[in-house]
Amino acid sequence: MLAVAQFMVVLDVTIVNVALPAIQTDLGFSADSLQWVVNAYTLAFGGLLLLGGRAGDLLGRRRLFVVGLGLFGAASLAGGFAGSSEMLIAVRAIQGVGAALLSPAALALLTVTFPAGRERNIALGVWGALAGIGGTLGVVAGGVLVDSAGWEWIFFVNVPVAIGGIIAAPMFLSESRGTARSFDFTGAVLATGGLLALVYGVIRTDAVGWGSAEVLGLFGAAAILLSAFVYVESRATDPLVPLKLFRVRGLSVSVVALALNGASFLGMFFISALYLQQVHGDSALEAGVHFVPMGIAAIASAVVGAQLVTRLGTRVAYLGGSAVGVVGLLLLSRAGAHAGYATDILPGFVVFGLGLPLVGVANQIAAIAEVPHEDAGAASGVITAAFQVGGALGLALVSTASTSRVGDVLATGASQPEALASGFERGMLVAAGIAVVNLLVGAIRAPHIKPDAALVAEAVAG
Known part of the structure; x- marks a missing residue:
């Protein structure tokens, strides 16, 4: 249940x-x-x-x-x-x-x-x-x-x-309860408000530009709210996010890695669903079926990834998954207005599906491996939230870049399918750029951790 x-x-x-x-x-x-x-x-x-x-x-x-x-x-x-x-x-x-x-x-x-x-x-x-x-x-x-x-x-x-x-x-x-003593509503409101301002600011760049007063105001509000969140958490007796957790290298790197992983995934998934139906001509069911090979590849990669991490460590899986994800997104960016599914879309879906879980599994394990057991629940919550929030921000970046490109191409007199395909290409390149940043983060900062089987099971479920 x-x-x-x-x-x-x-x-x-x-x-x-x-x-x-x-x-x-x-x-x-x-x-x-x-x-x-x-x-x-x-x-x-x-x-x-x-x-x-x-x-x-x-x-x-x-x-x-x-x-x-x-x-x-x-x-x-x-x-x-x-x-x-x-x-x-x-x-x-x-x-x-x-x-x-x-x-x-x-x-x-x-x-x-x-x-x-x-x-x-x-x-x-x-x-x-x-x-x-x-x-x-x-x-x-x-x-x-x-x-x-x-x-x-x-x-x-x-x-x-x-x-x-x-x-x-x-x-x-x-029924069961934990040991927490307060809700920390203030922290939750500040964090959620700051993130909303940040995402909405990115979305508004397409209409009013990055340097507009509205966008700069939204980014400023996001910075103030998120800074206030950090300040409140640092002084709270029972904080929503214990800032001491970020002194653990594995967790601090994993938060960034999983946010970037969520950003590239949700951005890719959103514009791919639109591309398959609006450009490739799929029905909703055909589009769903065309995503299945990516899902199968991801499930297989998650199983293999758990074994790979126990043998080679989290760093190798993280770097390998990031590199594979970049390749998958670049392959997808080559699909044009007249792309064939088997030759132009399927390879990118499968390759990206293979890379995504490797990054996830490696960083879920690294995040909790060195955290004290009493803080494991908080650590798991932080990285899950990072994936969701990163996904929202990545979706805003990818979708906004794609929409802006479609408008620019339509203005030149191109057909609707050509403009949508060009927007899809731009969005995929932005998603690939996010994945490249993730690869660089892993190369520079990722720790090398070789966990036992019990830790792998706990991390993958969380």
């Missing part, structure tokens, strides 16, 4: 992407605002994830799991009935809040329900596997639902899962 709930949370990140063209048409989204269908969810999820974990420790993890499921299910129901772009964005943000409450509570309940050793490792393996499969299944399920029933059903499908979890939780789960 816990793993199924997490499966639903992960599924909702990917299932929406193949529905984006249909949502854009029905609700009148602009090219700039469409990314908020994804970003509203990821920002609320990532920005409030640590607060959700803290709330579970204080108020009871089973209680927060049920509350999060209820909120997620209610928002999903409202999403299916959304009649405007503004309503859908608001609903997606509420879904993100629900996910931020239920996800850390579910993982904490899993670790206290199963004793350390073989039983917990099996449970963590199931958790991690379902989360991985959820990303792959999401694009296919989304395609089936959009083509057969309408985009509304990508939201309605969550409702029975949420209801089942709410009914089953009191029967099968015992």
Whole structure:
């Protein structure tokens, strides 16, 4: 039940992407605002994830799991009935809040329900596997639902899962609490507000330019809010993010690495879903099926990556995965208006799919390997939030660069498919640039850690 709930949370990140063209048409989204269908969810999820974990420790993890499921299910129901772009964005943000409450509570309940050793490792393996499969299944399920029933059903499908979890939780789960003493609402508000200002500033650069007063004001507000967040956390007796964790080299590097990994992935995934349907001519289902080889490659790479890390260490896997990811994105950037799937798109998807989990697995392990056991939960929350927040920022950068390029090419008299293909190329090059930065971070700063099997199982699940 816990793993199924997490499966639903992960599924909702990917299932929406193949529905984006249909949502854009029905609700009148602009090219700039469409990314908020994804970003509203990821920002609320990532920005409030640590607060959700803290709330579970204080108020009871089973209680927060049920509350999060209820909120997620209610928002999903409202999403299916959304009649405007503004309503859908608001609903997606509420879904993100629900996910931020239920996800850390579910993982904490899993670790206290199963004793350390073989039983917990099996449970963590199931958790991690379902989360991985959820990303792959999401694009296919989304395609089936959009083509057969309408985009509304990508939201309605969550409702029975949420209801089942709410009914089953009191029967099968015992209540548990942590040792936290306060919520730290101030830290959560400052962090989330700063990140929203930063992402919105990047998005507005397409309309008003990087040097405009509006964009500079948003970036200034982001800097002030995030600086205030660091100050508050440094003085809090029970901080949301213990700043002492960043003195651990493995964790500090992993936060950057996973944020950059999320940035390149969500940016690539967003514009690829649009490209397949608007340029390549796929239906929603065909687009979903065309993503499957990337998902299969990612699942296989995650399994092999866990073994590779135990043999060669985290640094080798991190560098190898980053390099492979760069190659995959560069291959995708070569797909033009008349690209063939098998020759021009599939190789890039598969190569990128092979690289992404290597970076993730290596850095999830490095992040918690040298952290004291009592801080492992906080460390896991920090790196999960980093991936989500980095994904939101990367999506803003990639989508904005792509949209700007489309407008420029259309102004020269090019056809719509040619302009969209040119925008796709620009977006992929920006995503590749982000992956190159990740490779450089790994080459300069990544520690060399060789973990045991138990640590690998715990890190991959978290």
